[in-house]
Amino acid sequence: MKKILGRGRLARILGTAVAAPALLAAMPAHAADAPEGKWQVKLLATGVLADGNIDTVRSINPALASMGAFSAPQTTASNNVTPTLALEYFVKPNISIETIAGISAHHVTGSGSLEGASLVDHVLIIPATLTVKYHLPLGPIRPYVGAGPAVFLVMGERPGATAAALGVTRTSLSSDLGVAIQFGFDVPIKKTPYSLTFDAKKYWMDTTAHFYVGDNEVLQTKHSLDPWLLSAGIAYRF
Structure with a gap:
């Protein structure tokens, strides 16, 4: 046994x-x-490289127009680095829809005849963006391209030191609708749901700036923001 x-x-x-x-x-x-998840979330560090040039001077108070520095005013917007969060849904294995959330702070200074003038401080921008992306099936590195509408929500702006010294008591920058294109790539980290991700977005976006002394508008200018958003971070797909 x-x-x-x-x-x-x-x-x-x-x-x-x-x-x-x-x-x-x-x-x-x-x-x-095993099939990959339909959702992907990305945590990114994003550099916001804005333009801020004046396209058009729509109206100007004669007192300002008579000042040499305001005969042909020009401006630039500062750059910034900010955290952003992206949420992506895969409609098909190679097609996804993505939106981003974040907030970026800027100030507007003069250039040219207004060189160094502090015009607008504390401009907060939320770049609400929705893009449709196509992912190229090229092996372990996954490049993509995308495009879609965007709305820049502008808030918190106030007169800069130079504008305040000229008597400006209030500034207002309009929120506006524009368009964005993007390209980038994801690099999977071995056989995990995590990836390294790199993204670039180019926006075409305008804003109109209003400068007031009391209730009277003394200057109105149209600006091209047209920023690049360059991002790098980590993604998790589930």
Whole structure:
């Protein structure tokens, strides 16, 4: 009886030893073949490189127009680095819809004849963006291109030191609708749901700036914001 039990136990051990490598070999293959999640969230550090040039001087108070510095005013907007969050949904394996959330702070200074003039401070911009992306099936590195509408929500702006010294008591920058294109790529981190991600967006976006002394508008200018948003971070797909 002991011999029979011994032989049966030995057979089971040998059977397990033979089967185990096959099972282990099958497990990674099964994981690699599993469908990827439809959702992806990205945490990014984003550089916002704005333009801010004046396209048009729509109206100007004669007192300002008579000042040499305001005969042909020009401005630039400061750059900034800010955290952003992106949420992406894959409609198909190679097609997704993405939106981003974040807020960026800027100030507007003069250039040219207004060089160094502080005109608008504390401009907060929320670049609400929705893009449709196509992911190119090129192996482990996953490049993509995309395009879609965008709205820049502008708030918190106030007169800069130079504008305040000229008597400006209030400034207002309009929120506006524009368009964005993007390109970038994701690099999966081994066989995990995580990826390194790199993204570039180009916007075409205008805003109209209003400068007031009391209730009277003394200057109105149209500006091209037209920023680049350059981002890098980590993505998680589920």
